[in-house]
Amino acid sequence: MLLKRFLASLAAIVALFAGTAVAQGPMSPVGATFPVEPPPGGAGDNLQFISDQLMNYDMQMFAPVDYNLLEDEQRPSTGLFFCYDRTANGITGPDVITTLGAGNGGFTYQTWGNRFDFGFMTEDDCGWTATVSTMGGGNFQSGRTDGNALPMVTYTQYQSWELNRVFRQRLKNGSYIEPYIGGRFAYLSDETMQHEIGLQLGLGDITNPDDQNRFIQQSQNNMFGGTLGVRWFRETGRWRVASNLATFLAYNSQFNFATDVQFDETNAVGPVFERSARTDGFVPMGETRIDISYDVTRDVSLRLGGQVMWYWEGLTRANMIDSRVNPNSVRSFTPFTSPIRTVNNQDLAIYGVTFGLEWRR
Numbered sequence: 001m002l003l004k005r006f007l008a009s010l011a012a013i014v015a016l017f018a019g020t021a022v023a024q025g026p027m028s029p030v031g032a033t034f035p036v037e038p039p040p041g042g043a044g045d046n047l048q049f050i051s052d053q054l055m056n057y058d059m060q061m062f063a064p065v066d067y068n069l070l071e072d073e074q075r076p077s078t079g080l081f082f083c084y085d086r087t088a089n090g091i092t093g094p095d096v097i098t099t100l101g102a103g104n105g106g107f108t109y110q111t112w113g114n115r116f117d118f119g120f121m122t123e124d125d126c127g128w129t130a131t132v133s134t135m136g137g138g139n140f141q142s143g144r145t146d147g148n149a150l151p152m153v154t155y156t157q158y159q160s161w162e163l164n165r166v167f168r169q170r171l172k173n174g175s176y177i178e179p180y181i182g183g184r185f186a187y188l189s190d191e192t193m194q195h196e197i198g199l200q201l202g203l204g205d206i207t208n209p210d211d212q213n214r215f216i217q218q219s220q221n222n223m224f225g226g227t228l229g230v231r232w233f234r235e236t237g238r239w240r241v242a243s244n245l246a247t248f249l250a251y252n253s254q255f256n257f258a259t260d261v262q263f264d265e266t267n268a269v270g271p272v273f274e275r276s277a278r279t280d281g282f283v284p285m286g287e288t289r290i291d292i293s294y295d296v297t298r299d300v301s302l303r304l305g306g307q308v309m310w311y312w313e314g315l316t317r318a319n320m321i322d323s324r325v326n327p328n329s330v331r332s333f334t335p336f337t338s339p340i341r342t343v344n345n346q347d348l349a350i351y352g353v354t355f356g357l358e359w360r361r
Contacts, residue, residue: 074235076121076168076176079361083117085303089135089352091156094190094219094317095343111137111156115354125168129180133160135350152194154320158350160186162227175234181227184248186285188221188311188348190318196331212263213331215323218256219316219342223283225250238295248285254278254316256342258328273330275340283314293358301358309350316344 089111113135121127138155164182171177194215229246260273291305319342323329327341 076233076235077360078121078123080120081118081358081360083115083303083356083358085115085117085305085354085356087113087115087133087135087307087352087354089113089307089350091135091137091158092347092349093139093154093156094319095346109137109139109154109156111135111158113158115356119166121166121168127166127168129164129166131160131162131164134158152192152320152322154318155191157189157191158187160184164227164229166231173234175232178231178233180229180231184223184225184227184250186221186223186248186250188223188315190217190219192217192318192320194323196323213323213329214261214263215259215326215329215331216261217258217318217328219318220255221283221315222253222255223250225283229287240293240295240301242291242293244287244289244291246287248287250283250285251280252283252314253280254344256316256318256340256344258340260323260330275328277340277342279316279344281314281344284312286310286312289354291354299360301360303354303356303358305354307350307352307354309348311348313345313347315346315348316342317346317348319343 091109091111093109113133115131115133117129117131119127119129136155136157138153162182162184164180166178166180168176168178192215196213196215197211225248227246227248229244231242231244233240233242255276255278257276258274262272287307287309289305289307291303293301293303295301319326319328321327323331326332
């Protein structure tokens with residue numbers, strides 16, 4: 001009897017607690033609830049701020065802002081960019097020709113110019129670049145002599161416009177290469193001018209000191225063709241080193257012109273004698289550049305570099321012969337009815353230093 005009473009009491013207690021739990025049901029929190037989502041990546045990917053800004057610090061207190069502190073290396077910038085360089089170059093002058101048309105060695109003179117590079121690079125590592133380069137300069141060939149009121153002046157002008165499609169690729173050592181392909185138009189012209197007094201054929205004596213003659217020569221090269229090249233660069237802290245190598249093969253339309261304008265003692269214009277000729281050909285060219293840049297701020301850099309351009313052959317240049325013996329002048333011994341004398345297969349070398357600014361977004 002005692003065992004039966006104990007079991008009955010235990011069953012009653014269990015039934016009481018079970019009924020209470022069913023009546024209350026599950027507990028619900030007070031207020032609105034939101035689902036909890038796990039972080040999208042691994043540990044540390046959801047950090048919003050970096051408290052320790054000394055990660056990979058190179059002790060440059062005024063370095064530009066670096067947004068890549070968690071990465072192993074600097075990534076090159078993308079978006080728009082613009083570069084301006086002032087150029088100081090030497091340009092080889094035209095070959096001197098004799099009355100028989102034989103060529104002699106030329107000379108080199110200094111010129112100043114400008115170069116503009118602008119374009120953009122996308123996040124997919126491809127983009128477009130455009131380059132405009134201009135330069136020009138002149139030189140006196142000789143001093144003033146008897147019968148020579150103005151020594152012969154030679155002025156050379158060079159211009160280039162190019163547009164290229166660029167592709168960027170990272171190398172294993174952390175540097176980058178940018179192969180590019182596109183088109184270029186280049187223009188090269190020479191102009192010589194000499195003003196003489198006195199009627200004088202050849203190198204003889206002056207017979208009429210009141211007469212004057214202005215002798216002018218012009219040569220023009222209009223070149224259009226394709227460009228193929230590659231650019232390499234590497235960034236370390238504030239510094240960036242870059243080099244460029246390119247080739248250019250162009251069709252060249254040549255034009256040559258020579259004229260003598262004579263004046264009498266009253267400065268009235270007398271006879272005008274003109275000669276001209278056109279021809280064409282192909283011109284191969286090679287170009288190399290190297291630049292060193294220093295980031296002054298996050299977006300602005302200072303640049304210093306050098307460049308060399310060499311047009312192998314296929315150019316026409318104006319000769320630098322004195323008008324009294326120049327085969328293209330009426331004052332020489334050459335009959336003026338003969339065609340204009342030119343050497344239309346000359347070369348050209350341009351070399352010098354560059355310095356300027358670069359802006360990158």
